[in-house]
Amino acid sequence: MSSTQVSKIALIGSPNSGKSLLFNRLTGLNQKVANFPGITVDIASGKSADGNNIEYLDFPGVYSLQTISGEEKIAVQAFMSALQDDVLEAVICVVDCTRLEKGLIFALQVLEVCHRYNKPVLIAANMIDILDVHDMHFNAASLSEALKVSVLPVSAKTSAGLAEIPEALAQASVPPASFQSDIIASDESINHLHAQELAEKYGPKGDLLIKAQTRLDSFFLHSWLGGLSFFIIMYLLFQSIFTWAAPVMDGVESIIQWLASVVLPMIPPGVASDFTSDALFGGIGAFLVFVPQIFVLTLVVGMLEDSGYLARAAVICHKPLRFFGLTGKSFIPMLSGVACAIPGIYAARTVESTRKRWLTYLAIPLMPCSARLPVYSLIIAAFIPAQKAFGGLVGWQGLAMFSIYLFGILCALFVTAVVSRSSAELRTDLPFVLEMPPYRLPSWRPLLRNAWNRSKHFVTKAGKVIFAVTVVIWVLGYFPNYGASLGDSWLGSMGRWIEPIFAPFGLDWRYGVAILSSFLAREVFVGTLGTLFGIDSAGEDFTSLAQQIQESGLPLGAGAALLVFFAIALQCVSTLAVLKRETGSWRLPVQLFVSYSIFAYVAALAMFHLVEFLT
Ligand SMILES: Nc1nc2c(ncn2[C@@H]2O[C@H](COP(=O)(O)OP(=O)(O)OP(=O)(O)O)[C@@H](O)[C@H]2O)c(=O)[nH]1
Numbered sequence: 001m002s003s004t005q006v007s008k009i010a011l012i013g014s015p016n017s018g019k020s021l022l023f024n025r026l027t028g029l030n031q032k033v034a035n036f037p038g039i040t041v042d043i044a045s046g047k048s049a050d051g052n053n054i055e056y057l058d059f060p061g062v063y064s065l066q067t068i069s070g071e072e073k074i075a076v077q078a079f080m081s082a083l084q085d086d087v088l089e090a091v092i093c094v095v096d097c098t099r100l101e102k103g104l105i106f107a108l109q110v111l112e113v114c115h116r117y118n119k120p121v122l123i124a125a126n127m128i129d130i131l132d133v134h135d136m137h138f139n140a141a142s143l144s145e146a147l148k149v150s151v152l153p154v155s156a157k158t159s160a161g162l163a164e165i166p167e168a169l170a171q172a173s174v175p176p177a178s179f180q181s182d183i184i185a186s187d188e189s190i191n192h193l194h195a196q197e198l199a200e201k202y203g204p205k206g207d208l209l210i211k212a213q214t215r216l217d218s219f220f221l222h223s224w225l226g227g228l229s230f231f232i233i234m235y236l237l238f239q240s241i242f243t244w245a246a247p248v249m250d251g252v253e254s255i256i257q258w259l260a261s262v263v264l265p266m267i268p269p270g271v272a273s274d275f276t277s278d279a280l281f282g283g284i285g286a287f288l289v290f291v292p293q294i295f296v297l298t299l300v301v302g303m304l305e306d307s308g309y310l311a312r313a314a315v316i317c318h319k320p321l322r323f324f325g326l327t328g329k330s331f332i333p334m335l336s337g338v339a340c341a342i343p344g345i346y347a348a349r350t351v352e353s354t355r356k357r358w359l360t361y362l363a364i365p366l367m368p369c370s371a372r373l374p375v376y377s378l379i380i381a382a383f384i385p386a387q388k389a390f391g392g393l394v395g396w397q398g399l400a401m402f403s404i405y406l407f408g409i410l411c412a413l414f415v416t417a418v419v420s421r422s423s424a425e426l427r428t429d430l431p432f433v434l435e436m437p438p439y440r441l442p443s444w445r446p447l448l449r450n451a452w453n454r455s456k457h458f459v460t461k462a463g464k465v466i467f468a469v470t471v472v473i474w475v476l477g478y479f480p481n482y483g484a485s486l487g488d489s490w491l492g493s494m495g496r497w498i499e500p501i502f503a504p505f506g507l508d509w510r511y512g513v514a515i516l517s518s519f520l521a522r523e524v525f526v527g528t529l530g531t532l533f534g535i536d537s538a539g540e541d542f543t544s545l546a547q548q549i550q551e552s553g554l555p556l557g558a559g560a561a562l563l564v565f566f567a568i569a570l571q572c573v574s575t576l577a578v579l580k581r582e583t584g585s586w587r588l589p590v591q592l593f594v595s596y597s598i599f600a601y602v603a604a605l606a607m608f609h610l611v612e613f614l615t
């Protein structure tokens with residue numbers, strides 16, 4: 001091997017064994033890690049962080065090399081062809097040493113194929129830190145002797161043993177032919193017996209871990225206690241978005257106001273000053289205020305995932321989801337959709353049944369994604385007072401947010417229920433099998449980093465679109481009369497043209513323009529509206545957008561209609577593009593776009609009249 005040539009090392013193992021965390025440690029990259037099987041759905045690659053010419057490949061977890069299902073199949077095919085085409089230098093088989101038997105069942109298969117293709121194997125016995133905490137031990141040396149390949153105890157969490165990986169890789173040997181013949185070795189039941197025997201002989205002793213887990217499960221999976229705790233946990237999740245993020249949001253708002261008060265006097269009055277005030281502070285500033293909520297939401301969902309609770313939630317949800325034509329496997333894709341539809345759509349690869357996956361695709365765009373959050377927050381802040389009831393237990397704004405989130409979820413379930421009942425074929429299902437990950441205390445650092453990255457990504461990705469749209473909107477709204485009257489601007493004339501579309505639910509043309517601009521990406525709505533109100537209130541003191549909406553006298557029904565419209569409409573170009581990629585055709589994305597737009601419009605109209613009737 002020449003010094004410039006890169007050697008590729010595959011990281012392979014059962015789901016949830018810690019491959020991605022190990023990969024992140026080895027490469028310094030940031031693959032998604034979570035305490036839930038089936039998180040990685042694509043192969044990621046990255047250069048070794050310590051500068052030697054090693055490239056690590058992080059594979060999706062697989063239970064068996066003789067697999068048949070969705071993303072596992074892709075992973076196995078990719079692994080096998082990497083072996084066949086001789087692109088790998090060596091293989092690291094990651095085994096969770098707290099669940100040694102399960103990991104070994106798969107490791108034995110890996111040894112078998114690596115023997116066939118003449119590839120050295122290193123077994124990384126991961127999560128050794130957990131054994132240390134419980135003062136348990138496992139005999140890596142004897143296991144290594146029995147398997148005739150190196151077994152290196154490591155912890156991707158604490159980085160213990162990781163420094164020895166390059167050395168161990170260099171010395172790793174090709175596994176010898178097993179004592180079983182080829183035909184028998186591919187028989188899984190023999191593998192199971194062998195793995196069980198090895199785990200009993202060399203694995204950690206004691207059932208400390210299992211007892212605590214079972215006790216927790218008897219609560220969280222209890223028929224009604226489980227359901228109740230699920231509801232409470234989800235409710236707290238939404239309250240936390242408001243209560244934890246509120247001070248930071250206020251902080252961001254004060255900083256923007258302060259910046260505006262410092263910067264604006266330095267620019268001579270005229271076009272440049274108006275642009276800075278309306279488009280930069282008004283438009284982009286209005287959107288930045290909501291970033292802390294995205295941070296908190298990602299953090300809390302990450303905590304739940306890492307603790308092992310989400311897999312229990314998927315079990316709790318399986319029965320009700322089945323009623324709506326989905327399966328427990330749809331839970332994680334749908335919940336990921338609460339952050340963003342795009343990872344949700346990728347996560348749907350773990351839904352084995354094609355029909356159920358298709359139904360899951362229908363549900364995901366209706367899940368309340370974080371791009372909707374700024375819109376919801378703005379409207380809620382404009383209409384609902386920031387007061388608490390029941391001795392501070394319930395915040396009205398949090399409650400409103402919970403309701404609108406619930407509304408989105410109910411819409412998703414309504415659609416899948418109706419569509420799944422439309423054909424008998426869609427009702428058939430594969431059995432629901434989901435391995436329960438262990439309960440763990442969440443590790444803070446990766447969670448904080450993940451939340452930070454997500455917010456940063458949101459700002460940079462959405463920021464570009466928002467900036468571009470804001471500039472266009474500002475130019476159209478400012479000229480030809482230099483901001484003297486928004487109504488007489490170019491945008492004003494266009495706005496009047498589209499006004500009849502949204503007038504039936506009480507919105508004037510400014511909202512119409514903001515809604516149309518948000519078909520690129522929902523969060524653009526806030527920036528556009530901020531710019532428009534900015535031009536309109538030229539010369540006045542900087543006030544928050546929510547306050548300006550409040551003062552503009554928008555009827556409550558129109559606010560409610562806006563919420564409903566945004567909950568349903570599929571205003572996201574990226575979601576449509578990813579759906580096209582995953583389904584291989586434009587058919588489903590176009591169908592969804594058209595039908596959800598109509599559905600959104602009709603529902604918003606109904607909401608407007610309902611509220612008007614009641615108030
Ligand atoms: N205590 C401890 N936890 C770990 C260790 N390695 C990984 N984890 C945790 O185990 C869980 C699974 O880690 P991942 O890296 O996502 O596992 P994976 O093998 O990539 O999983 P899939 O992509 O779903 O196949 C996460 O909650 C990690 O934080 C470790 O060495 N010690």
Ligand SMILES: [Mg+2]
Pocket residue numbers: 019020021032033039040059060061
């Ligand atoms: Mg992974």
